[in-house]
Amino acid sequence: MDQIFDIFFLEAVLNGLLLGGLLALLSLGLNLIFGVIDVVWICYAELIMVGMYTIWWLHTQQGVPLPLAFGGGIALLAVLGAALHQFVIRPVLAAEPINQLLVTGGVLFLLQALATVAFGVEFRNLGVRIPGVVVGEMSLSGARLVAFGMAMVAIATTYLFLNRTYMGTAIRAISQDRAVMPLMGVDASRVYLLTSAIGGALAGLAACLLVLQYDVHPAIGLSFGPLTFLICVLGGLGNLIGGFVAAFVFAQFISVGGFFLQLEWGYVIAFVFFIATMFWKPEGLLSKRAGR
Amino acid sequence: MSAAPMLALSCVSAGYGSFPVLFDVSLQVRAGESVAVIGPNGAGKTTLLRAISKLIPLTGGHIAMEGRDCTAVAAHDIIGLGIAQVPEGRRLFPRLSVEDNLRMGAYLPAARAKFDQRLEMVYALFPRMKERRAQLAGTMSGGEQQMCAIGRALMSGPKLLLLDEPSAGLAPVVVQSIFEVIRKMSAEGYTVLIVEQNVQQVLKVVDRAYLLETGRIHASGPAAELLADAAVRRAYLGV
Numbered sequence: 323m324d325q326i327f328d329i330f331f332l333e334a335v336l337n338g339l340l341l342g343g344l345l346a347l348l349s350l351g352l353n354l355i356f357g358v359i360d361v362v363w364i365c366y367a368e369l370i371m372v373g374m375y376t377i378w379w380l381h382t383q384q385g386v387p388l389p390l391a392f393g394g395g396i397a398l399l400a401v402l403g404a405a406l407h408q409f410v411i412r413p414v415l416a417a418e419p420i421n422q423l424l425v426t427g428g429v430l431f432l433l434q435a436l437a438t439v440a441f442g443v444e445f446r447n448l449g450v451r452i453p454g455v456v457v458g459e460m461s462l463s464g465a466r467l468v469a470f471g472m473a474m475v476a477i478a479t480t481y482l483f484l485n486r487t488y489m490g491t492a493i494r495a496i497s498q499d500r501a502v503m504p505l506m507g508v509d510a511s512r513v514y515l516l517t518s519a520i521g522g523a524l525a526g527l528a529a530c531l532l533v534l535q536y537d538v539h540p541a542i543g544l545s546f547g548p549l550t551f552l553i554c555v556l557g558g559l560g561n562l563i564g565g566f567v568a569a570f571v572f573a574q575f576i577s578v579g580g581f582f583l584q585l586e587w588g589y590v591i592a593f594v595f596f597i598a599t600m601f602w603k604p605e606g607l608l609s610k611r612a613g614r
Numbered sequence: 615m616s617a618a619p620m621l622a623l624s625c626v627s628a629g630y631g632s633f634p635v636l637f638d639v640s641l642q643v644r645a646g647e648s649v650a651v652i653g654p655n656g657a658g659k660t661t662l663l664r665a666i667s668k669l670i671p672l673t674g675g676h677i678a679m680e681g682r683d684c685t686a687v688a689a690h691d692i693i694g695l696g697i698a699q700v701p702e703g704r705r706l707f708p709r710l711s712v713e714d715n716l717r718m719g720a721y722l723p724a725a726r727a728k729f730d731q732r733l734e735m736v737y738a739l740f741p742r743m744k745e746r747r748a749q750l751a752g753t754m755s756g757g758e759q760q761m762c763a764i765g766r767a768l769m770s771g772p773k774l775l776l777l778d779e780p781s782a783g784l785a786p787v788v789v790q791s792i793f794e795v796i797r798k799m800s801a802e803g804y805t806v807l808i809v810e811q812n813v814q815q816v817l818k819v820v821d822r823a824y825l826l827e828t829g830r831i832h833a834s835g836p837a838a839e840l841l842a843d844a845a846v847r848r849a850y851l852g853v
Contacts, residue, residue, distance in 0.1 A: 488717065488720075488721055488726060491710070491714050491717050491718060492718065492721060494707075494709075494710060494714075495707045495710055495714075495718050498707045498708060498709055498710065499705055499707055501669075502701060502705040503690070504667070504668070504669060504688075504689035504690040504692070505667060505669075505689075505693065505698070505699050505701060505705075505767075506690075506693065506718045506719060506721045506766075507690050507691070507692075507693040507694060507721050507722045507770070508690055508718075508721055509688075509690045510690075
């Protein structure tokens with residue numbers, strides 16, 4: 323009896339780990355945008371929804387091979403991210419934060435409505451099955467393993483880009499002192515545009531990984547958008563490493579909490595932990611702002 | 615002296631919004647020269663350097679670099695002309711390492727190719743920076759930050775170095791070493807335009823100086839002459 327208990331517990335921890343990787347990728351793009359541009363894309367999950375529809379439409383309706391459909395989804399969202407910055411964020415960059423929240427909130431509902439008009443409210447399935455992996459008495463979802471692996475590769479690539487390239491260094495620098503950037507020869511508006519495209523592309527990659535596991539419908543953003551935002555806040559908004567850690571902490575609460583009680587309770591415990599953290603450390607688990 | 619001066623300002627006016635600060639400022643810096651702009655607080659010295667770097671727009675006049683008009687050049691393209699600035703208050707990126715700050719100074723594609731070579735040059739000039747290369751810039755002392763800021767500007771391989779109050783807020787002994795560095799750089803052939811309130815010190819290391827008061831050039835001449843000038847001594851040296 324004890325033996326079986328341990329195996330299922332281990333399975334829950336492993337599933338939490340896999341979920342954590344996916345949540346870490348989800349929060350990365352949103353966190354990057356906030357850390358660099360100081361704007362929260364409330365519509366981030368809806369961009370992912372658009373990406374999921376794009377991949378589904380390309381693959382199942384147009385017969386485009388899956389890797390190409392993935393590429394198309396990522397490319398489209400990179401363009402959408404840049405366009406969102408250019409046409410929606412840029413005009414309100416100097417405005418009050420509440421105005422910035424409201425415009426991106428408006429984009430959220432716009433994208434939901436457009437998706438409903440274009441695709442209806444039905445749940446759409448990609449129809450791709452990745453075989454699972456059975457280790458002893460544990461079974462792990464193949465789609466989750468693939469998602470975890472790709473998320474880790476993307477996060478590592480983003481980290482190396484930010485730390486090892488001139489443009490990446492400029493992206494980190496601009497959040498610390500925007501006004502001095504021209505003296506370095508840096509066109510700040512170009513860095514913002516590129517950062518937005520990267521944020522969009524990361525949303526596109528998240529769409530690839532989610533569409534493998536979940537059906538897409540116009541309101542799917544609501545099922546993980548708030549979660550993504552809470553993870554960013556938990557890690558300290560704009561702190562990429564904090565967001566990474568918070569994603570895994572949150573995922574373990576959901577997975578292990580769900581194991582001991584019921585799945586829904588996992589979320590309850592995770593959100594209680596979030597609220598408690600906000601009282602205890604309102605600047606997030608690993609705050610970058612504390613040092614300012 | 616047939617060649618055009620390295621930097622030439624003619625009748626430059628500038629300010630913030632509708633608030634004018636500089637009026638018809640004309641000055642020249644020739645290649646290899648070190649020139650100071652001295653004057654009291656609020657005279658417009660920082661505004662002058664900000665106008666040269668295009669961080670604020672000109673409301674009148676022209677600026678030319680090596681004989682070519684650059685009045686309409688965008689701020690982020692100025693460094694490409696060979697004008698680097700060490701801004702007031704140093705303005706390092708506090709949460710980047712010393713080396714990443716220096717990397718930002720070499721952001722231009724032409725400078726990236728020479729990154730390793732110039733990094734060695736900056737480390738030779740400031741051995742302390744080499745020791746601290748992995749440290750976050752914001753955690754260093756004021757004097758070290760000033761060295762890092764000067765090093766960052768040198769990473770672009772500038773023809774003209776603009777220095778805004780490099781001695782501000784530093785302990786006297788550190789001020790000495792910063793001026794020693796400036797003297798060394800002009801001896802090595804760097805062209806320097808420096809803005810300072812520390813009149814006594816700066817006039818000992820530069821060739822020429824301009825006296826800026828309430829946004830206008832009131833006097834100019836060789837540094838030794840201004841240092842000996844009775845009016846300057848009364849107003850700025852307290853003797």
